[in-house]
Amino acid sequence: MLIRVEIPVDAAGIAKLLRQAFPTKAESDLVHHLREDGLITLGVVATDDDGGVVGYAAFSPVMVNGEDRQWVGLAPLAVAEAYRGKELGKALIYEGLDSLNEFSYAAVTVLGDANYYSALGFKPASDFNLHSENKGLDANATLLIYPLIEETLNDVSGLVAYSAPFEQCAK
Numbered sequence: 001m002l003i004r005v006e007i008p009v010d011a012a013g014i015a016k017l018l019r020q021a022f023p024t025k026a027e028s029d030l031v032h033h034l035r036e037d038g039l040i041t042l043g044v045v046a047t048d049d050d051g052g053v054v055g056y057a058a059f060s061p062v063m064v065n066g067e068d069r070q071w072v073g074l075a076p077l078a079v080a081e082a083y084r085g086k087e088l089g090k091a092l093i094y095e096g097l098d099s100l101n102e103f104s105y106a107a108v109t110v111l112g113d114a115n116y117y118s119a120l121g122f123k124p125a126s127d128f129n130l131h132s133e134n135k136g137l138d139a140n141a142t143l144l145i146y147p148l149i150e151e152t153l154n155d156v157s158g159l160v161a162y163s164a165p166f167e168q169c170a171k
């Protein structure tokens with residue numbers, strides 16, 4: 001198992017994984033549009049011994065009250081069924097957080113399951129009076145945040161907005 005940054009040749013494997021991991025092709029379409037629009041800040045893949053993609057995490061820019069504060073949103077996250085429950089999801093997220101931290105990004109947001117992401121150190125965004133109008137692809141999702149630079153949460157509240165492809169693909 002190898003966890004590394006996405007490269008162009010991974011695109012087909014990522015699309016296949018996303019179509020298998022989610023009920024519809026919305027997430028696969030989302031990544032396609034994000035990539036076309038140059039909005040993938042970081043993509044992390046897990047590959048098996050044959051180089052096949054078995055895990056993926058994408059990070060793309062989010063705006064805070066219309067302002068670029070060097071925050072990114074994690075979405076989508078997927079692990080192939082046969083590889084689940086082995087902390088691969090966690091490893092993909094932590095690899096992403098490490099790299100983003102190295103490149104001085106300030107925070108990572110996610111719209112997802114509160115229990116899963118809280119266990120990984122994400123905090124409910126509502127603690128900081130942050131919310132998201134864009135429910136992304138999951139109407140039941142909670143907005144959570146992982147600060148990479150603690151001060152980024154000082155004097156901030158309001159709307160966390162995902163990029164246009166999220167609106168398009170959620171329809």
Ligand SMILES: CC(C)(COP(=O)(O)OP(=O)(O)OC[C@H]1O[C@@H](n2cnc3c(N)ncnc32)[C@H](O)[C@@H]1OP(=O)(O)O)[C@@H](O)C(=O)NCCC(=O)NCCS
Pocket residue numbers: 021022077078079080083084085086087088089090091111112113115116
């Ligand atoms: C979510 C997903 C990426 C987790 O991958 P993984 O490699 O199994 O994750 P980890 O091994 O790091 O963590 C597994 C733990 O998270 C829990 N978990 C997995 N998916 C979850 C979800 N959607 N909501 C809540 N908890 C979840 C599991 O119950 C497990 O907990 P346990 O070890 O106490 O049993 C994988 O299940 C997946 O691809 N699901 C389909 C796509 C999806 O729903 N992605 C969005 C996630 S918000």
